[in-house]
Every structure is written in C-alpha cells, then in structure tokens.
Amino acid sequence: MTRISDLPTPTLIVDRQKFDGNVAKMAAVRPGRTLRPHIKAHKSTALAAQLAAVGHTAFTCATPREVIGMAHAGLGTDLLLANETVDPTRLRAMAQLLDTSSSNTTRITVAIDSETTATLAAECGIKDVLIDVNVGMPRCGVSPERASELAAFAVSLGVNVRGVMGYEGHLMAVANRDEQRTKVRSAMELLVKCFDEVRAQSGDDCTIISAGGTGTFDLYDPSDPVLARVNEVQAGSYALMDSHYGALELPFVQALYVVGIVISVSDSWAVIDVGLKSLGMDHGNPTIAGASVWFCSDEHITFSMKDGQPLPYVGDRVLVQPAHVDPTIALHETMHIVDQIETGEKGISGTVIDAWPVNLRHW
C-alpha cells in the first residue's frame, strides 16, 4: 500500500473524495452531453475516462495533441478542438482518425474563425467545424456580424457546420453573480442570434451552441428563452479547481495539491521543494493552509506559519494549493489519486489508490 509519505516530491495528488464530489455536483447541473468537459485543464485521458463514466462523452480540447490522444484512448466519440489551428500537418493527423470504416466512431469538430482557418480545415480533410464567435473577450472568434458569412463560406468548401461556440472568458471571474448573470446573458444573446444566422446557412446537423466554463456553469437558466438554448458548457477546471476559481462562490472545492517536503528550516521561515517549475504562476502565489507564502523560487517556496503556529520540521510533507490548475498540471508527468486525505498532528495521511498520467501535454 502506497501512502502520501511514500511519494517522491514535488508531486501532484488528487483528493479522490473531493474530485468525486466536484464531478457529481457538475453532473447534477449539466448532465451527460450538456457538459462538454475541457481536457486542457488536466491533459489526462485517465481523468477524462472518469468523466465519460458519469455520462460526459463529448469533450473539448485545446490542442491537436489532446484531440489525437483522446481518440487513441477510445474517448473520441465527439471531440471539439475549441481553438484555431493553422498547422496542416496536425490538421491532417486529426483527419486521418476519421476513416470511413463502420467500426470507427471518432468524430472531430474543429473551431474556425476566418476564411484561412476554414480553408485549411477543408483542405486537410476535416469534415466538421464550429463557427467560433467573439462574444466579448479579445481573443479568437469571428466578429458576430461576420459569423453567417463564414458559415456560408465553410459550407461552400464542403465542410459540415455543426453550430457555434462563444467563450465568454472575460466573465468567468466576475465576483458578483448577479452582475455576471446579466453580462453572460448579453453575451449569449449575441451567440444565439449568430447561431440562428449560421444555421440558416447550414444543414440540419447545425445544432450546437457551446459556451461557458467553470465560472458560469450554472448560469444557463433553462427557464430563460436565450440561456436555455446554450446546449453545452465547456467547463474543465471544476473537477480539480484552484485557488483562483476557489475565491468565487462556486460549489466546487480544491481537489488538487502539489505535495512538497520541507528541506530547510530557519528561525522564522521554512522552505519546501515546490517552486516555479512545479506551479503555474500566472494567477500568483500558491496557498499553504495556515501559512504565509513569502515567495517562490525555481525549486522552492519560502513560507512562515500564521497565528504563532510552529514551523514544520525538515522532512515534513506540506500540501500546496496552486493558484491556477491548468499550467500547474502541464509541468507534471503524473497525478496520484489519494483516498481519505487527512492533515493532522502526525502530518498528512492518505492512501495512494491510482495514478493518472498527464499524457496529453505539449502540442
């Protein structure tokens, strides 16, 4: 039996009970295909298989490597590359997964937002596309007034337009939920209008209105004539969470930690072997329960204890909660799944029951 104390550090662990709780809470609000879980948060087919097991069998990906890896893992029934790609080699590699044998159930849909991305997709053998619409965040997405024109262009190239997506990423972290609800509704009004225009250019298979993320997962009110039409949400972070999303009023709890070990203790601070190469830092410093994080170096966190609590000893293990899950996981090879994590006077306990390789890293 492997315990947390047997794992070499730094390493990622997932709290099995918290993970299961997060997955159940999401599935209750967005069951089955109404959620299209985003793979980019964890880049792990093993984790994705857990979500498929509770009914979420359509997935969102950010990179061709994620798409191809998911298909190879038998999770490719309905994969959306929710990102523009202009690399013909990778587009062809995805298209090659779409052979015509009747036993092949792989379906890959690629986001397009320009004539260039549409043309490349068509030339490389991609059969299904989604019109990526800019609903307010300055990133990818065609402007709403050009969406139907792009759909018509894609149809003229012989590709199947399955619908629209519009990621309101600029609204994910609006702290006031009423304000967030109002803004999300405005963004979705745009997207739904685009969908109707796009569908007029496309066939009966044009049915998808895809949007949202962890921060907005429950705002697509089924009693609202606009919001009810958003038929899939692209949330990914909810399963593991991070301290950035954790600061919002969401029902999900942090289930991912980096385990470090104390390597040095001075009079007023301690140092663990977790640092910039094991933590995504774009959302700021990580959190250690009961401690003040002073700063992070390449391989270290220097911290002190709050409320007069004593410093740990050299060799003690410490749980670190990253501020942003996605780029943290991208630095690791494996997540260890732990049953019954407890932090007590004798340190951190818990049994390692599984390992999920982070097997879809890189591009």
Next chain:
Amino acid sequence: MTRISDLPTPTLIVDRQKFDGNVAKMAAVRPGRTLRPHIKAHKSTALAAQLAAVGHTAFTCATPREVIGMAHAGLGTDLLLANETVDPTRLRAMAQLLDTSSSNTTRITVAIDSETTATLAAECGIKDVLIDVNVGMPRCGVSPERASELAAFAVSLGVNVRGVMGYEGHLMAVANRDEQRTKVRSAMELLVKCFDEVRAQSGDDCTIISAGGTGTFDLYDPSDPVLARVNEVQAGSYALMDSHYGALELPFVQALYVVGIVISVSDSWAVIDVGLKSLGMDHGNPTIAGASVWFCSDEHITFSMKDGQPLPYVGDRVLVQPAHVDPTIALHETMHIVDQIETGEKGISGTVIDAWPVNLRHW
C-alpha cells in the same frame, strides 16, 4: 534543410550567434572552473556539453535528476547539487554513480544546511558535501554562525567537506550596480569568514567558495581581498537570458524565443498559439518586439502592434521573449538551434541546425 517556418508551434528556438556570444562573454570573465554553470536554467545535457567544450567542466544542479542525467551524459566530473535533498532514494541513486572503479570520474557534491541533511547524505553514501550558508536571502542555508559547527558534524559522519556556498539571490536584480557591488561584497564577507571557520574543521580538500549568478557574474573583483576569494560562480541564465535579466545592465543578450503562429486576427488585435503552458509567467508577461501584449491565456497571447504598425496575418510566425527562461524551458521538450535568425518584411528567417532535448526536466 529545416527553416524556422518548418517548425510546429509553439516551440523554443535558440539564436546560435547570440548564444555563442553570451558564452564567450562569460568565459572571458569567468573562464574554466571559475564558472560552475547552473543546469537548472535549461535542463539540457546538449547545452551543457557546449559549455564544457569551452572549458566549464564543473556544473551546478538543482535536482537529483539533473545530477544523474549529467553523469550519464559523461558530464559528471564535478557536479554540485546546490540544493538540499531529504529523499534517501534519490540520494542513494546519486551515490551509486560514485563506484570505486578507477575509470569512473564522476564526482558529486551535495549542499547541506542542517544536521538532518548532513546525516541523510552520509547514510546514503554521498562522499562530498558543501556547507550551504545563508548570506541574506530567506531560503536555504545554515545561518553563518552555525556553519563551522555543521562542518564539524559532517566531518564526524565521515563525509568530506569541500567548502561553502552562499547564493546571494536577493541581490541578483539590484538595478544600481554600485549598490549591488557594495551589498554583494558584504554578503561575500560573511561567506568568506564562514569558509575560514569551516576549513578549520575540515581537510585540505576544503577549497570551494561558490556563490553568485548571472546578475553578479563580474562583481568578484580579483583585486579585492574578499571578492577575489570567491572561486566559482553559479550562473546559468546568462547563456540564454530572459527579459527579466535583460532589463539589467548586463552584457548578455536574449538568445531564447518561443516561436508562435498567428491563429486569429481581429480589427485591433491578433492572437498567437503561445500561452501559459509554453511560458513561465512568474516574472510577468512575455515581450513581442514592436507589440503590446494584452494578456496571456492557457494557449494564447492577445497582442496589438505599437506605432501604428499593421497587425500580422493568420499564419505569420511571431517571436516571443519569455520574462523568465527557467520555468519556460521546463514546459518544453526540445530547443531548436537556429543559425542567422533575421526578422524582415518577409517574416522570420533562419536555418535550424540542431535540436537540444530538454532532457533533465522533472525531479
């Protein structure tokens, strides 16, 4: 012949001429063994071999994996793990490289800063240690007044004390060089005093006073009775540089870029496929020449052009300079070495002449 435009994006490239220039400038000031290049910056034995070829044959490492990988690559003549490790498995794995056959030239020295780290090193078969002294930065290192006591303890355990190290990391980025010089001298005064006390407890093989980094590489004035005694500098970032160090008055230039490709262009911004999973972000946003970086997402940078310059086109390649090299490289599998990089009206040109695997990642 492979050109930059043939590389899938995002990917790391190294400007061969700039790299060579940086290496030559450093070797002129700190030749041969007076520099102990730090591997943590790039985690690549291929890059390390370039430094060995110009005479720097002793190396600094931050992790056991770096130490073991360097030894396996035939670069293990004198490896310093300049970091505390309390993992017996990894300490033993390093010790196993020190077999007694006459053909084995591997030497591994491990930093210690406590009785615990000293005891573990000795128990696991490590033969050589360095006393890591805290010279002012709140991180690892024994306090100066306890250094000789720790040395005596290590000697009592039968390990060989080769000297002291003291990383004045808090002084690396002091912008005013006169102020930096004064502060570095004070820190080194502490370290040199510790060395004399440590040497009194140790044998004739106690000769090393190791300190510094890229930001202080030329401050160990050979005419100064204290500074001249620092006989090795642990610089690593100088070879590739980053925009953080680039802001200081150092002679080294940025030689590492992340190459991205434009995937989306709107009326006032463009988006490339470089983001939080291909960039270390702890020192802030990366830099794109001639552009204003708006923000970075997991897989994207949104930017606009300065001075009324036109936005690029979808499919154009863009060079991104990371703010911090070390955690950026830790996200990539390979650095591509490029000859004669030029940015002109027809885009970025340059011939890919080599690939250096980032083969010492993780722990």
